[in-house]
Amino acid sequence: MRVYEELFIVRPDATDEEIDPLLDQLAGVIKASGGNVEKTEKWGVRRLAYRVQKRNEGNYILLQFSSGPETVREIERRLRVSDLVLKFITVRIDEKLKRIEKRKKAREERAARRPAPQASAPATPVLPAEPAAPMPGAPEPRE
Amino acid sequence: MAETKGGRPVAASQRPTGGDKAIAAKKQYFRRKKVCRFCVEKIDDINYKDVKLLGAFISERGKITPRRITGVCAPHQRRLSEAIKQARNIALLPFAAKL
Numbered sequence: 388m389r390v391y392e393e394l395f396i397v398r399p400d401a402t403d404e405e406i407d408p409l410l411d412q413l414a415g416v417i418k419a420s421g422g423n424v425e426k427t428e429k430w431g432v433r434r435l436a437y438r439v440q441k442r443n444e445g446n447y448i449l450l451q452f453s454s455g456p457e458t459v460r461e462i463e464r465r466l467r468v469s470d471l472v473l474k475f476i477t478v479r480i481d482e483k484l485k486r487i488e489k490r491k492k493a494r495e496e497r498a499a500r501r502p503a504p505q506a507s508a509p510a511t512p513v514l515p516a517e518p519a520a521p522m523p524g525a526p527e528p529r530e
Numbered sequence: 531m532a533e534t535k536g537g538r539p540v541a542a543s544q545r546p547t548g549g550d551k552a553i554a555a556k557k558q559y560f561r562r563k564k565v566c567r568f569c570v571e572k573i574d575d576i577n578y579k580d581v582k583l584l585g586a587f588i589s590e591r592g593k594i595t596p597r598r599i600t601g602v603c604a605p606h607q608r609r610l611s612e613a614i615k616q617a618r619n620i621a622l623l624p625f626a627a628k629l
Contacts, residue, residue, distance in 0.1 A: 394579070394620055395620075396620065397531040435621040436569065436592075436621045436622060436623050436624040436625075436627075437621055437624050437625060438619070439621055444623065449579075464581065474619075474620060474621060476616065476619050477619075478578070483575070486574075487574045487575050490574045491574060496573065
């Protein structure tokens, strides 16, 4: 089982009544193959960085799910067929998540270990580690 | 003729001033050491969805800014360029921006 992230752009003029069946359909495909939908996010209509199919705006939808690689092929096929979808990208993120988790852990361990031998500077190593955990940049502002 | 005449003095006048500056720079100007922003801020995840962060590392034209200018370390630049390319693919960032 792998974790994937599917970010796709739906026509900006598509209504929720049109989008929701598509999402349900995709969720159905994932569940039918034994996968699991972990997250669906609607970012709403955003400006595109360049014109896609003569449109300057697009409705971004993010779908995070775990499944096998065959399911991804099926999902991509469906997105390609759907005329609502302008563009999509699939990213495998399980290894990335694992790596981030590992680095975070290592950092916390280091931060926990450091204050013990050095009594003079206990506050400084702990402080920078703490704000780094929520990550100022990454996906948060999007959500 | 007029152009070449116009062109030469400009180039000639620029060269000496540039040289002067370079000499002055060598003597007194101290260049601040650039540090990798991702290392300093401890950003583990360089994500293609984070347009705000990635946007800081592309030029006006939409090109990826070289490491020698931004000071990003090599491992992070690798991740960064990958993320920028993914973001371009899904129209979050431009391939080429109009000026």
